[in-house]
Amino acid sequence: MKVLYLAWPDPESRQWYPVGKLTSEAGIYRFVYTKGATISNNFIPFGSMRDLHEVYRSPDLLPLFANRLISKKRPEYRDFLRWLDLREDEADPLVVLARTEGVRETDSLTVFPCPERDLDGKYVVHFFSHGLRYLPSEARIRISKLHSGERLYLMPDPQNPHDGYAIALRTDDPATIVGYCPRYISRDFLEILENSPDSVEVCVKRVNAEAPIQLRLLCTLMADWLENFKPCSSDIYTELSHDKESTSAHTPLNIYPV
Numbered sequence: 001m002k003v004l005y006l007a008w009p010d011p012e013s014r015q016w017y018p019v020g021k022l023t024s025e026a027g028i029y030r031f032v033y034t035k036g037a038t039i040s041n042n043f044i045p046f047g048s049m050r051d052l053h054e055v056y057r058s059p060d061l062l063p064l065f066a067n068r069l070i071s072k073k074r075p076e077y078r079d080f081l082r083w084l085d086l087r088e089d090e091a092d093p094l095v096v097l098a099r100t101e102g103v104r105e106t107d108s109l110t111v112f113p114c115p116e117r118d119l120d121g122k123y124v125v126h127f128f129s130h131g132l133r134y135l136p137s138e139a140r141i142r143i144s145k146l147h148s149g150e151r152l153y154l155m156p157d158p159q160n161p162h163d164g165y166a167i168a169l170r171t172d173d174p175a176t177i178v179g180y181c182p183r184y185i186s187r188d189f190l191e192i193l194e195n196s197p198d199s200v201e202v203c204v205k206r207v208n209a210e211a212p213i214q215l216r217l218l219c220t221l222m223a224d225w226l227e228n229f230k231p232c233s234s235d236i237y238t239e240l241s242h243d244k245e246s247t248s249a250h251t252p253l254n255i256y257p258v
Contacts, residue, residue, distance in 0.1 A: 001023055003113065
């Protein structure tokens with residue numbers, strides 16, 4: 001069962017909190033709020049989903065998330081899947097949301113997956129490099145010349161004024177910063193770097209020269225799955241609802257548009 005979290009930025013503190021959890025099982029989508037939604041007094045529930053302790057289920061993807069997907073009828077849909085390095089039979093809505101982070105120009109919400117072990121027991125995550133729009137033109141030119149499989153390197157940036165857990169991505173020769181790791185996985189990466197640095201390998205998955213800048217550089221990180229490593233296990237990820245039963249045990253509930 002794939003698990004996605006919805007991150008919300010507090011407009012005052014600029015801190016990001018996981019405020020919701022989306023899953024899909026047996027053809028039913030399930031959304032619940034998490035304890036991250038209770039930390040800031042600035043958080044407002046989404047649309048008609050006003051009760052923080054309710055479970056929201058639907059056979060259709062909830063509008064809050066469906067509105068973050070490109071329509072299959074759009075002429076650029078096949079190009080879009082190619083930029084994500086996905087085949088049409090792999091383009092499950094939750095997979096697409098995990099790869100794109102569900103970014104929209106109309107809000108600041110982000111969707112991210114809870115990491116899972118791959119079939120070889122490794123930590124593997126695909127992500128788009130962040131912050132490209134703020135890089136100098138020389139860096140963008142360097143990105144355009146990257147090729148699939150090229151090695152990249154992680155550079156922790158603890159003095160970053162916006163995020164003390166920031167990690168930059170750089171090339172080898174010439175050494176050039178080509179963006180940053182997404183916030184939602186930077187703490188994982190730092191933990192892995194500290195405990196198993198020799199197992200970490202970051203490489204270029206795709207360079208999409210014609211894509212929007214947020215989909216320009218797709219990367220892959222692979223590392224050993226650390227013993228006792230439990231991503232998304234801190235208190236703020238805990239469901240506020242006490243309903244822990246499988247969605248298949250319930251009658252599907254349609255919710256109002258959000």
